[in-house]
Amino acid sequence: MSGIASARAERRTRLAIAMAEEGIDVLVVAGNPWRSDYLRFAADITPVEGHAFAFIGREAPARIIVESPAEAARLRSEQAELDVRWSLSAIEETETAIRELAKQRIAIAPLAAVPYRLAMGRLVASIGPATALLDRLMLRKSPSEIAAFRRAAVLADEGYAVFAKPRASGGRNMRSSRKSRLSSVPAAVRKIFRSWAPAAVKCAGCIRRRNGASRPATW
Numbered sequence: 001m002s003g004i005a006s007a008r009a010e011r012r013t014r015l016a017i018a019m020a021e022e023g024i025d026v027l028v029v030a031g032n033p034w035r036s037d038y039l040r041f042a043a044d045i046t047p048v049e050g051h052a053f054a055f056i057g058r059e060a061p062a063r064i065i066v067e068s069p070a071e072a073a074r075l076r077s078e079q080a081e082l083d084v085r086w087s088l089s090a091i092e093e094t095e096t097a098i099r100e101l102a103k104q105r106i107a108i109a110p111l112a113a114v115p116y117r118l119a120m121g122r123l124v125a126s127i128g129p130a131t132a133l134l135d136r137l138m139l140r141k142s143p144s145e146i147a148a149f150r151r152a153a154v155l156a157d158e159g160y161a162v163f164a165k166p167r168a169s170g171g172r173n174m175r176s177s178r179k180s181r182l183s184s185v186p187a188a189v190r191k192i193f194r195s196w197a198p199a200a201v202k203c204a205g206c207i208r209r210r211n212g213a214s215r216p217a218t219w
Contacts, residue, residue: 008044010144011137015042016058018133025104027130028094029054035113038131041138043082045075051115053094055101065090065097091115098123109134 019027030053031039036046043054043062050067063083066072072086087093095118098106107130108114118124141149 004044007144007148010142011041011044012056014137014142015056018137019056019058019107022107022130022133023105024107024128024130024133025057026101026106027056028098028106028108028127029056029134030094030108030110030113030115030118032113035110037138038110038113038134041134044079045082047071048074051090053090055097063097065093091117094118095121095123098127102126107133 015027019025027042029038029042030051031037031045031047032051033048036052039045039047039052039054042056043064045052045054045064047066049071052067052071053065055063055065061081061083064072064075064085066075066084066086067088067090069086072084075082075084085093098118105128106126107128108118109130111119111129111131118127
C-alpha cells in the first residue's frame with residue numbers, strides 16, 4: 001500500500017471509530033472549491049468546480065455527488081473505488097439521497113459549507129451536526145500524518161531551493177537553464193509536479209457552465 005493510500009485508510013479508520021462513538025451511521029460531508037478541507041480529510045477529494053457531497057458510512061466506500069461530468073471523471077480516476085455520480089442539481093440529489101437513508105442516523109458537516117437548502121430545509125430535524133467531530137479529528141494529528149507533513153516540508157524546501165537559483169543570479173538565461181533546473185529537481189518533487197499538471201491544465205482552460213456556454217477560468 002502506498003503512503004497516500006495508507007494515510008487515507010488510517011483516516012477512514014479514525015473516522016469510523018469516531019462515528020461509532022457518536023452513534024452516526026452515515027456522515028454527509030459538503031464542500032466546494034473554496035471550502036474543501038473537510039472533504040479532503042474525510043474522503044481525500046478536492047472539488048475544483050461546483051458543490052461536492054460525500055456520503056461516508058463506517059465500512060463501505062464513500063459515495064460522491066458532484067455537479068459536472070468532468071469532476072466525476074477526475075475523481076474516479078484518482079480513486080477507482082469511489083462511487084461517484086454527477087448531477088446538475090447536486091443539492092437536490094443529495095437531499096433525495098438523505099431522505100432515502102431515513103432509517104439511519106445521519107450527520108452533516110461542516111455547517112459553513114452546507115448549502116442553505118440542506119442546512120435549513122425540511123430534513124434538518126432528522127440530520128445531526130458533525131462539524132465538531134471532524135474538527136477534533138483534524139486538529140489531533142496522528143504520528144503518520146505528522147511524519148507526512150515533515151516529508152512534505154522537506155520536499156517543498158528542496159524544490160524551492162532549485163527554482164530560487166536563477167533569482168539569486170539576477171534571472172539571467174532563465175529560458176536556457178529551465179531544462180537543467182528541472183533535471184536537478186528531486187525525483188519526488190518532479191512526481192508531485194506531474195500529478196498536479198492535469199488539474200492545472202483543466203483549471204486554466206475553459207470550464208463548461210450549466211447553460212452549456214464556456215468562460216475562461218479566473219483562478
